[in-house]
Amino acid sequence: DGGITQSPKYLFRKEGQNVTLSCEQNLNHDAMYWYRQDPGQGLRLIYYSQIVNDFQKGDIAEGYSVSREKKESFPLTVTSAQKNPTAFYLCASSRGHGNTIYFGEGSWLTVV
Amino acid sequence: AQTVTQSQPEMSVQEAETVTLSCTYDTSENNYYLFWYKQPPSRQMILVIRQEAYKQQNATENRFSVNFQKAAKSFSLKISDSQLGDTAMYFCAFMITSGTYKYIFGTGTRLKVLA
Numbered sequence: 001d002g003g004i005t006q007s008p009k010y011l012f013r014k015e016g017q018n019v020t021l022s023c024e025q026n027l028n029h030d031a032m033y034w035y036r037q038d039p040g041q042g043l044r045l046i047y048y049s050q051i052v053n054d055f056q057k058g059d060i061a062e063g064y065s066v067s068r069e070k071k072e073s074f075p076l077t078v079t080s081a082q083k084n085p086t087a088f089y090l091c092a093s094s095r096g097h098g099n100t101i102y103f104g105e106g107s108w109l110t111v112v
Numbered sequence: 113a114q115t116v117t118q119s120q121p122e123m124s125v126q127e128a129e130t131v132t133l134s135c136t137y138d139t140s141e142n143n144y145y146l147f148w149y150k151q152p153p154s155r156q157m158i159l160v161i162r163q164e165a166y167k168q169q170n171a172t173e174n175r176f177s178v179n180f181q182k183a184a185k186s187f188s189l190k191i192s193d194s195q196l197g198d199t200a201m202y203f204c205a206f207m208i209t210s211g212t213y214k215y216i217f218g219t220g221t222r223l224k225v226l227a
Contacts, residue, residue, distance in 0.1 A: 042116070042203060042217030043157075090157060098213035100147070103157035 003027070004104035006091050011109050013078070013085070021076045021107045023091030032074035033092040033101060036060060043090065049074055050097040078109060086111045114139045116204050116218035124224045125194045132179075133189045133221045135204030143209045146180065148189045151201040151220070160202070163187065194225045 004025045013019045025032065031050050035043040045058030049068040063082025068074055074093075078085045088108055092101040116137045125131035137146070148160040163171045163180050170178050175192045187206075191198055204218040 040219060042205075042219045043215075044217075045214065088155060092157075098207070098209055100145075100159060100162055101215065102159065103149075105154065105156040 004091055004093055004102060006089075006104040006107050009105070009107060011107060013109065013111050015111055016080045018077055018079050019109065021078070021089055021091075021109070023074045023076065023104060025072055025074075025091075025093045025104075027093060027095075027102070028071070029093035029095050029102075030071070031094045031097045031099070031101075032068065033094075034058075034064070034066065034074070034076045035090045035092065037088040037090060037106075046076065046089075048097070085109055114141075114206075114208070114216050116206060116216050118202075118204055118218035118221050120221045121219075122222045122224070124226055125191075126226050127194055127196060129194055130190060130192045131194055131223065133191075133202050133204075133223065135187045135189070135218060137185050137187065137204070137206050137216070139185070139206065139208065141208045141210070145207045145209060146178075146187045147205045147207070147215075148176070148178070148187075149203045149205060150198075151203065152197075152199070157203070161189070191223075196225050196227060199223060199225045 007022045033048045034046040044060050046064050047066045049055040065077045090106045091104040094101040144165045146163040150158045150160045161173045161176050177190045179188045201220045203220045207215045
């Protein structure tokens with residue numbers, strides 16, 4: 001079945017450590033996105049990529065990094081520079097930038 | 113600034129009844145898409161319905177329909193014959209169809225369907 005797979009579902013990180021969240025899609029979508037969701041807030045865009053080897057900062061990119069070496073993969077690294085990383089992270093993709101986006105199941109990151 | 117406002121943090125409805133979730137937005141753009149996404153307890157965001165701003169006809173998807181009032185910048189979601197599986201957070205969003213094509217999301221309405 002086509003879809004977007006995020007892993008791991010739950011992740012615990014010690015302060016000062018970097019952690020990478022995986023996002024893979026087999027929908028043949030060109031565009032991919034990372035959003036952060038905090039309680040009582042809507043989704044906020046971290047990074048997006050319209051094509052392979054290209055990505056753009058969203059509204060809250062500080063403390064995060066991404067890569068887009070393959071069309072189907074868009075991993076997100078939460079670095080130690082991110083001040084408050086505990087959150088729910090959603091990966092999404094769309095056929096092209098400007099088309100309807102579809103979401104993965106999300107990853108919970110907790111800093112302990 | 114472009115914003116989406118969902119003024120109802122929580123709502124409840126009896127099973128089989130109808131409920132309407134409100135959404136207003138603010139933009140100076142003329143061309144955009146509007147969306148309702150559902151986030152059940154599993155937390156996966158699921159597209160419920162989409163409306164193109166240039167279309168006057170309100171979108172419908174089975175039990176879900178919208179009331180799109182472009183001049184008032186209002187985009188409400190009506191759920192008919194509510195089912196227990198409709199219990200979820202519902203997010204309203206819009207996307208400008210030019211430039212950055214950025215999505216703007218509201219803060220969500222938590223809907224509980226009561227048996």
